[in-house]
Amino acid sequence: GGTDAQKRRAGESAAAAVEDGDVVGLGTGSTAAYAIRAIGRAVDSGLDVRGVPTSFGARALARDHGVPIVELDAVCGPDSPGIDLAIDGADQVVLGDDSNDGTIDGSATDGSATGEAETDGAGNASGALIKGGGAAHAREKVVDAAADRFLVVVDPSKRTDALDADVPVEVLPEARTTAAAAIRDAGGEPALRRAERKDGPVVTDNGNLVLDCSFGRIADPDQLAETLATVPGVLEHGIFVDLADEIHVGTADGVTVRSV
Numbered sequence: 001g002g003t004d005a006q007k008r009r010a011g012e013s014a015a016a017a018v019e020d021g022d023v024v025g026l027g028t029g030s031t032a033a034y035a036i037r038a039i040g041r042a043v044d045s046g047l048d049v050r051g052v053p054t055s056f057g058a059r060a061l062a063r064d065h066g067v068p069i070v071e072l073d074a075v076c077g078p079d080s081p082g083i084d085l086a087i088d089g090a091d092q093v094v095l096g097d098d099s100n101d102g103t104i105d106g107s108a109t110d111g112s113a114t115g116e117a118e119t120d121g122a123g124n125a126s127g128a129l130i131k132g133g134g135a136a137h138a139r140e141k142v143v144d145a146a147a148d149r150f151l152v153v154v155d156p157s158k159r160t161d162a163l164d165a166d167v168p169v170e171v172l173p174e175a176r177t178t179a180a181a182a183i184r185d186a187g188g189e190p191a192l193r194r195a196e197r198k199d200g201p202v203v204t205d206n207g208n209l210v211l212d213c214s215f216g217r218i219a220d221p222d223q224l225a226e227t228l229a230t231v232p233g234v235l236e237h238g239i240f241v242d243l244a245d246e247i248h249v250g251t252a253d254g255v256t257v258r259s260v
């Protein structure tokens, strides 16, 4: 994985996009945590913001850093403000060549972050993601998709030219064997995610289990997303296509921001 400095630069770069009065989706994981801490400092300096957490962990971190919390249904009703932007990490992100990157070398971006979504020919459009390393992808996808803008924060180790990481799939506990069989039929190899500091499997905030499914190189993320979404007992999978708007990549000496 990346260094803390790279994660911090990415998180703080995205947090800088938060404006007074915004409703912000608060992502899960160690990189998004830097954004939450930065937003907390901005709140200390007078920023008016409301955060919609994507997990128990994100909520606890936001509370620890003084970021006001609102529930999704309080801001996403018919006559509500909606979510202005969501900031979240990823396990893998497709980024084509970086010719269109707007690079922040410490001070200001050069404003050229206008790279259009590209397809490298393998159906992996720039901005396609795999998420779910933190087993929070069900609520993350709800919040990230509801936001007007979705900013992804990563270190360089998450970049790829085609998605090939394991795809986390949240399943109803009693459906783990039938869902696993359907995933095998779709060409995947599912593995129940075991807990490290608890006996037995990881249990999500929603009380479900996670199958980490290896498919090798995913030539058509859209197709696989559709297949997984229709497996009975699957609550959510970690393929995020056509959702990200900006990718903030923390580097050794700055941040690269790419519009996708």
Ligand code: DER
Residues within 6 Å of the ligand: 027, 028, 029, 030, 031, 032, 088, 089, 090, 091, 130, 131, 132, 133, 134, 135, 136, 137, 140
């Ligand atoms: O669960 C998720 O999708 C998270 O965003 C996560 O996988 C990224 O976590 P990291 O920023 O700690 O690598």
